[in-house]
Amino acid sequence: MTGFASGQQAVATAPTEGAPWKGAAPRIAVELRSVNSRFLDLSFRLPDELRAHEPALRELLTRQLKRGKVELRAYVEGRDEGALADPPPRVLQRMASLQDQVMAWLPDVRPLSVADVLRLSGGGQSNTAEGLGDTLLALAQQVLTDFMAARAREGVRLTELLLARLTELRRLAAEAQPLVPQVVQAQKERFLTRWNEALAGADAKVTPEAGQERALAEATAFAIRIDVAEELGRLAAHLDEIESVLKKGGDIGKRLDFLIQELHREANTLGSKSAALEMRRISVDMKVLIEQMREQVQNIE
Incomplete structure (x- = not known):
C-alpha cells in the first residue's frame, strides 16, 4: 500500500554532564514511505550513529504493518561536525x-x-547516543502514526473505487443472465438443423434408433458446454463476499487477492463457454474490470 510521512525533532540534551553538543542541538529527521507489495519488505537507510537502533525500528514497524515495500530513512541535521563535545x-x-x-x-x-x-x-557521546536513540524512536512512532493515518485515508478511497467496480460487474452479470436461455435455444436449433442435414446425407445403414441416441448424446454434451448459469451464480457469490469483506475491514488484502482470482476464473470460463458474441463481449468487459480491481487490491493490507 502506498503512503508517505515525515517529521523532524530536536535531540534532547542529556540530564547530566551539561549539554552533550557544542553549539545548537542537532535535529533528527525521519521519512517513511511505502509502495505496493504482496508481502512486508522493510528496508532502512540510517547513518552510522543511528544504525544500532535498527532492530528497535524494525520491531516498531512490524507491529503495525502487514504488507508493502516499506523504506524508513533517518538522518541527523544541523550538527556541527567540527565541534567536539567535552568528555565527562x-x-x-x-x-x-x-x-x-x-x-x-x-x-x-x-x-x-x-x-x-x-x-x-x-568524545563525550555516551549521553549523546542515548539522546539520539530516545529521540529517534519517539519520532519514528509519531511518523508511523501519521503514516498509518494517511494509509487509512487511502484505504477509504480504494474501498469506494472497488465498490464502484463491483456495481459495474453486477450490471454486466445482469445483462448476461437473460442471454443464457436464448443462447442455449439458438444453438440447440442450429445443432438440430445441422444434425438433420447430416442424417439426410448419411448412409442408409444408420438406423433411426442409433441416430436418435447419438443426437441425444451430442445435444446433452453441447448443452453442458454452453450453459454458463453456474458460472454466473458463482460470480455473484464472489461479488457479495468481496463487498462483505470490504465493509468488514481489517487485514483483508490476502483474502481479496484470492477472491479476485476466483472472479477472474469465472469471467474467463464465461467467455470460453459462450457461443454468442454478446456473451463474449460481456466476459471481456468483466475481465477488464477485474484486472483493474486486482491492481488496486495490491494496495490494501
Whole structure:
C-alpha cells in the first residue's frame, strides 16, 4: 500500500554532564514511505550513529504493518561536525586512573594522547547516543502514526473505487443472465438443423434408433458446454463476499487477492463457454474490470 510521512525533532540534551553538543542541538529527521507489495519488505537507510537502533525500528514497524515495500530513512541535521563535545570528567578520571595502573606495570608504555582520549571516551557521546536513540524512536512512532493515518485515508478511497467496480460487474452479470436461455435455444436449433442435414446425407445403414441416441448424446454434451448459469451464480457469490469483506475491514488484502482470482476464473470460463458474441463481449468487459480491481487490491493490507 502506498503512503508517505515525515517529521523532524530536536535531540534532547542529556540530564547530566551539561549539554552533550557544542553549539545548537542537532535535529533528527525521519521519512517513511511505502509502495505496493504482496508481502512486508522493510528496508532502512540510517547513518552510522543511528544504525544500532535498527532492530528497535524494525520491531516498531512490524507491529503495525502487514504488507508493502516499506523504506524508513533517518538522518541527523544541523550538527556541527567540527565541534567536539567535552568528555565527562568522570570518564577522564577513570582513564587517568587506568593509565597510572598500566604504567606502573609497564613504564615504557606511551602515555595517552588527546586523540586517544577522545576516541576512547567517544568524545563525550555516551549521553549523546542515548539522546539520539530516545529521540529517534519517539519520532519514528509519531511518523508511523501519521503514516498509518494517511494509509487509512487511502484505504477509504480504494474501498469506494472497488465498490464502484463491483456495481459495474453486477450490471454486466445482469445483462448476461437473460442471454443464457436464448443462447442455449439458438444453438440447440442450429445443432438440430445441422444434425438433420447430416442424417439426410448419411448412409442408409444408420438406423433411426442409433441416430436418435447419438443426437441425444451430442445435444446433452453441447448443452453442458454452453450453459454458463453456474458460472454466473458463482460470480455473484464472489461479488457479495468481496463487498462483505470490504465493509468488514481489517487485514483483508490476502483474502481479496484470492477472491479476485476466483472472479477472474469465472469471467474467463464465461467467455470460453459462450457461443454468442454478446456473451463474449460481456466476459471481456468483466475481465477488464477485474484486472483493474486486482491492481488496486495490491494496495490494501
